[in-house]
Amino acid sequence: MAKKIPIRQCAACREHREKPSLARIVRTPDGQITYDPRGKVSGRGAYICKRLSCLEKAIKTKALSRALECAISDEVYTQLRSMMEEDDDADG
Numbered sequence: 001m002a003k004k005i006p007i008r009q010c011a012a013c014r015e016h017r018e019k020p021s022l023a024r025i026v027r028t029p030d031g032q033i034t035y036d037p038r039g040k041v042s043g044r045g046a047y048i049c050k051r052l053s054c055l056e057k058a059i060k061t062k063a064l065s066r067a068l069e070c071a072i073s074d075e076v077y078t079q080l081r082s083m084m085e086e087d088d089d090a091d092g
């Protein structure tokens, strides 16, 4: 009886992946953009693969800004990058 894992789409590469292999970025109701490592923050979410290549692509194409209809600060990208550098041995 395996629990069904939710599937989300990466904003950068458009691949559908299991939620745990994606990073969630949230626009909170007060308009803050934040990286949400636990998936608990309420608000509008966007997802990207935990891969530096997708992060770079998202920065270049502003995919996350478009998904959340809001500018993303460098601070958020920096947070995501340092998380992915730690996590990068999984794939890619």
Ligand SMILES: [Zn+2]
Pocket: 010, 011, 012, 013, 014, 015, 048, 049, 054
């Ligand atoms: Zn991706």
